[in-house]
Amino acid sequence: MDLDPSSALVLFSGGQDSTTCLAWALSRYQRVETIGFSYGQRHAVEMEVREPVRRAIAGLSVVWANRLGPDRVVSLDVLGSISKSALTADLPMETRPDGLPVTFVPGRNLVFLTFAAIVAYQRGLKHVVAGVCETDFSGYPDCRDDTVKALQVAINLGMEARLVLETPLMWIDKADTWRLAESMGGHALVDLIVEETHTCYLGDRARRHDWGVGCGACDACRLRANGWSRYRA
Ligand code: ZN
Numbered sequence: 001m002d003l004d005p006s007s008a009l010v011l012f013s014g015g016q017d018s019t020t021c022l023a024w025a026l027s028r029y030q031r032v033e034t035i036g037f038s039y040g041q042r043h044a045v046e047m048e049v050r051e052p053v054r055r056a057i058a059g060l061s062v063v064w065a066n067r068l069g070p071d072r073v074v075s076l077d078v079l080g081s082i083s084k085s086a087l088t089a090d091l092p093m094e095t096r097p098d099g100l101p102v103t104f105v106p107g108r109n110l111v112f113l114t115f116a117a118i119v120a121y122q123r124g125l126k127h128v129v130a131g132v133c134e135t136d137f138s139g140y141p142d143c144r145d146d147t148v149k150a151l152q153v154a155i156n157l158g159m160e161a162r163l164v165l166e167t168p169l170m171w172i173d174k175a176d177t178w179r180l181a182e183s184m185g186g187h188a189l190v191d192l193i194v195e196e197t198h199t200c201y202l203g204d205r206a207r208r209h210d211w212g213v214g215c216g217a218c219d220a221c222r223l224r225a226n227g228w229s230r231y232r233a
Contacts, residue, residue, distance in 0.1 A: 200213070
């Protein structure tokens with residue numbers, strides 16, 4: 001399988017991290033496509049902001065607009081049906097006895113990256129870009145660098161391919177994620193991320209803060225708000 005070395009598939013959820021990754025990919029590769037997954041997540045509003053965010057990001061730069069290719073949404077409802085997590089069920093947001101957040105869906109990112117790799121392979125896209133990060137606390141073991149590297153090896157062995165799993169946010173914190181966005185797209189991109197992206201686990205689009213919309217209390221909101229205040233400091 002010939003993979004185009006200047007192409008990428010971005011795992012794009014419509015949140016801050018994956019939007020920053022989309023800009024990162026558009027800054028580097030000639031041909032960039034996006035993929036999203038629906039799996040019965042509570043914060044399904046995330047899926048609704050994807051297309052407006054894509055349109056807005058294409059509106060920031062003619063170069064980016066020309067590079068941005070098609071989007072697809074893959075249904076993984078089966079993931080919601082076999083896992084019990086606060087991301088897919090109406091459970092209280094708290095920490096589990098083993099220290100993992102209740103939002104943990106075991107293996108979710110393994111599944112996402114594998115499905116993305118299947119699509120990338122068939123589309124001839126060499127790089128698969130994901131906004132996973134092990135610097136800020138999320139506690140998701142499948143977001144860790146070793147996990148992603150191991151999966152890259154398994155995928156390439158299993159598909160006889162040379163796909164590259166890219167994780168531009170792996171070693172930076174949330175304040176640096178805002179700085180990275182500013183370095184690529186200036187304040188216009190930062191403003192776009194504040195206004196258009198969605199991060200809140202509870203899907204709250206009613207409460208407006210200087211860092212964007214969200215409940216302000218869930219883990220995702222607190223990480224985003226905390227990173228924003230350090231970025232603006
Ligand atoms: Zn929230």
